Amino acid sequence: xxxxxxxxxxRDDLAQHELTAAExxxxxxxxxxxxxxxRGGALWRFGLPALGAAVCAAALWLLWPGAQAEGLSRFWxxxxxxxxxxxxxxxxxxxxxxxxxxxxxxxxPGSTTRVMQLQAxxxxxxxxxxELDAHVVxxxxxxxxxxAGPFVVHVTGTRFRVLWDPQLELLAVRVSEGRVVVSGxxxxxxxxxxxxxxxxxxxxKPALAPSHEPALPAPEPxxxxxxxxxxxxxxxPRAAAEPAxxxxxxxxxxxxxxxxxxVEQLGFVAQCQSLPARDLLTLGSTAxxxxxxxxxxxxxxxxxxxxxxSSEAAISAFSLGxxxxxxxxxxxxxxxxxxxxxxxxxxxxxREASGRLIEHYKQLGNTAQARAIAERYLKxxxxxxxxxxxxxxxxxx
Amino acid sequence: xxxxxPRPASLTHDGRPxxxxxxxxxxxxxxxxxxGVRARSEVAMAALYDRYVGDVRRILLHTLGPRLDLPDLIxxxxxxxxxxxxxxxxxxxxxxxxxxxxxxxxxxxxxxxxRRWWLKLWPNGDELELTPASMLEEQASDAVTATFQILxxxxxxxxxxxxxxxxxxxxxxxxxxxxxxxxxxxxxxLGSAETRFxxxxxxxxxxxxxxxxxxx
Numbered sequence: 001x002x003x004x005x006x007x008x009x010x011r012d013d014l015a016q017h018e019l020t021a022a023e024x025x026x027x028x029x030x031x032x033x034x035x036x037x038x039r040g041g042a043l044w045r046f047g048l049p050a051l052g053a054a055v056c057a058a059a060l061w062l063l064w065p066g067a068q069a070e071g072l073s074r075f076w077x078x079x080x081x082x083x084x085x086x087x088x089x090x091x092x093x094x095x096x097x098x099x100x101x102x103x104x105x106x107x108x109p110g111s112t113t114r115v116m117q118l119q120a121x122x123x124x125x126x127x128x129x130x131e132l133d134a135h136v137v138x139x140x141x142x143x144x145x146x147x148a149g150p151f152v153v154h155v156t157g158t159r160f161r162v163l164w165d166p167q168l169e170l171l172a173v174r175v176s177e178g179r180v181v182v183s184g185x186x187x188x189x190x191x192x193x194x195x196x197x198x199x200x201x202x203x204x205k206p207a208l209a210p211s212h213e214p215a216l217p218a219p220e221p222x223x224x225x226x227x228x229x230x231x232x233x234x235x236x237p238r239a240a241a242e243p244a245x246x247x248x249x250x251x252x253x254x255x256x257x258x259x260x261x262x263v264e265q266l267g268f269v270a271q272c273q274s275l276p277a278r279d280l281l282t283l284g285s286t287a288x289x290x291x292x293x294x295x296x297x298x299x300x301x302x303x304x305x306x307x308x309x310s311s312e313a314a315i316s317a318f319s320l321g322x323x324x325x326x327x328x329x330x331x332x333x334x335x336x337x338x339x340x341x342x343x344x345x346x347x348x349x350x351r352e353a354s355g356r357l358i359e360h361y362k363q364l365g366n367t368a369q370a371r372a373i374a375e376r377y378l379k380x381x382x383x384x385x386x387x388x389x390x391x392x393x394x395x396x397x
Numbered sequence: 398x399x400x401x402x403p404r405p406a407s408l409t410h411d412g413r414p415x416x417x418x419x420x421x422x423x424x425x426x427x428x429x430x431x432x433g434v435r436a437r438s439e440v441a442m443a444a445l446y447d448r449y450v451g452d453v454r455r456i457l458l459h460t461l462g463p464r465l466d467l468p469d470l471i472x473x474x475x476x477x478x479x480x481x482x483x484x485x486x487x488x489x490x491x492x493x494x495x496x497x498x499x500x501x502x503x504x505x506x507x508x509x510x511x512r513r514w515w516l517k518l519w520p521n522g523d524e525l526e527l528t529p530a531s532m533l534e535e536q537a538s539d540a541v542t543a544t545f546q547i548l549x550x551x552x553x554x555x556x557x558x559x560x561x562x563x564x565x566x567x568x569x570x571x572x573x574x575x576x577x578x579x580x581x582x583x584x585x586x587l588g589s590a591e592t593r594f595x596x597x598x599x600x601x602x603x604x605x606x607x608x609x610x611x612x613x
Contacts, residue, residue: 003594003607004563006608007564007566009540010564011459013538014458019467019468027450027468027472028450031442031472091466254604256603277437289602
C-alpha cells in the first residue's frame with residue numbers, strides 16, 4: 001500500500017512538469033509538418049524519380065568545381081538550413097551538419113553541439129558533449145575551431161574525431177588526415193598529425209569514477225593524465241576502474257548522508273572554497289537531501305560568493321529561497337526568489353520563482369505584492385503550476 | 398483499457414483546454430477521427446494530437462521522469478502513430494493502441510540509452526544539457542528525484558511495468574495491455590520490480606519512510 005501512496009505523491013509532484021503552451025504548439029506544428037512532408041504512397045508513385053533526380057543533382061553539385069569554391073556562407077542540419085547558435089542534439093540517430101564549402105561534421109548519437117560563428121574562412125563550433133566526426137575541406141587560410149569545455153581544437157583542413165566528456169572534463173581527439181592543434185585546459189598546445197590521438201583532462205582535475213559504471217577510464221593523478229596515444233587506444237573499450245567512493249557518485253546513488261560525510265572528511269569548508277560551481281550546486285542539493293540545511297546553505301552561499309553573475313549563482317539564489325521556504329522563513333525566501341528573478345529574469349526557474357513569491361507574499365499578508373505578481377504570472381504562464389493560486393489571489397477582494 | 402466517451406478534441410482527458418494554442422475542435426469519436434487521419438485530413442491529424450497529447454505526455458513523464466527532451470519524445474510518438482495508423486485494425490481501440498506506441502517509444506528510448514555506456518557519465522540521462530539538467534533537478538521534488546534515480550538503475554522492462562503501475566497509476570489489466578504482455582507475465586515482472594525498488598528505496602534517505610511505513 002505504501003507504493004500506492006508514493007505513486008499518488010509522485011503524480012501530484014509530476015503534475016507541475018506540464019508542457020508549456022508554446023512547447024506543445026511547437027510539437028504539434030512539427031508533427032503536422034512531418035506528416036505533410038511524408039506522403040508514403042505518393043513518394044513511391046511519384047517521388048522516387050524526383051528523389052533520383054535530386055541525388056544526381058546533389059552529386060553534380062559536389063563534383064562541380066565551382067560548388068566547392070562557393071566558400072562558407074551557410075550550413076544545413078540534415079536537410080534543413082541551420083541557424084547560428086541553434087542547439088543540435090543527436091538523440092538516437094547521428095545528425096550531420098553540412099557546410100556550404102563542402103565541410104561536414106557528424107554528431108554521434110547522444111551528442112550536443114552548435115555552430116557559434118560562420119565566417120568566410122571557417123566556422124566556430126561548440127561541442128557541449130559527445131562526439132563529432134569532422135571532415136574540414138582544406139582551403140588556403142581556412143580557420144575552423146571546435147571548442148569543448150576549456151579546450152579548443154584548431155583546424156585548417158583535415159579529418160578528425162573529437163569527444164568531450166564534461167562530467168570527467170575529458171577531451172579525446174584523433175586525427176586521420178591533416179593536422180590539428182589542441183589548446184586550453186591549462187595545458188600547452190599540442191599539434192597532432194594524421195594517425196595520432198590525444199587524451200587530455202583539465203589540469204588539476206581529479207579522476208571521477210562512478211562505482212556503478214563498469215566502463216570508465218582508470219583513475220589518473222592530476223596533471224599526469226596527459227598522454228599522446230595511438231588512435232586505436234582511444235576507441236578501445238576502457239578497463240573497469242576500482243570502485244571510487246567519490247561523494248558525487250554517492251549522491252547520485254541517493255546516499256546523501258554518506259556523500260556528505262565524505263565531503264566532511266575532505267574538509268567541508270575547504271571543499272566549498274575549491275569545488276567548481278556545478279559541484280557546489282550538487283553539494284548543496286546533497287546536503288539538503290541529507291537533512292543538513294545549514295551545510296546546503298553554506299554550499300550555495302559559496303557558489304554565489306565565488307562565482308558571482310554565473311548561472312550557478314542564480315540557481316543558488318533560488319535554492320537558498322527554497323531552503324528558507326522549507327524552514328518557514330517566508331521573508332528570507334521572498335528575498336532570495338526576488339534575487340533570482342533580478343539575476344535571471346528569463347531563466348528557466350523564473351516561473352517557479354514567481355509562483356513561490358505569490359505563495360510567500362500571501363503567507364506574509366502582503367496582498368498588494370501577491371496580486372501584482374499573480375497578474376504578471378498569469379500573463380506569462382496561464383497554465384503554470386501556480387496559475388490556480390494566482391487566480392485565487394486575484395479573486396479575493 | 399478504460400474506454401473514454403467521445404469528446405471534442407480541444408479538451409484533454411482532464412476536461413481542460415488542450416495545451417496547443419491553436420487546438421482543433423473535431424466532434425467525431427475515435428472511429429471518425431481515424432477515418433479522417435487515414436484520408437490524410439490535416440484537421441483530423443491535428444485533432445488526434447490535441448485529443449491525446451495529454452495522455453502521451455503523462456505516460457512519458459511517468460515512465461521516464463522530468464526531461465528536457467520530453468517534447469521531442471512526444472513528437473516521436475505522434476509521428477509514429479500518424480505514420481502507422483493504417484496498421485490499427487480496430488479504430489475504436491485507438492487509445493489503447495496509442496498507449497502501446499507510447500510505451501514502445503519510452504522502452505526503446507530506455508534501451509538505446511542503456512546501450513550507450515558513455516552516456517551514463519551524465520547522471521540524469523542522455524539528452525540533458527548541463528545547466529538545464531540542474532534546473533530540472535531543482536524543479537523536481539525530492540521524492541521524484543529519488544524515485545527516478547532508483548528507476549534509472551533498474552532493467553528497462555521492470556522499470557516500465559513499475560512506473561506504469563505505480564507512477565502512472567494503471568491497473569493490472571491496463572498495464573498488461575499497454576506493455577503488450579500476458580497478465581501473468583505482467584504480474585511476475587511487476588513482482589520482481591517491486592522487490593528491487595523496495596530494496597533500493599530502503600537504502601534511500603528520501604524514500605525509506607515511504608516503503609517502510611507509508612507516507613513520512
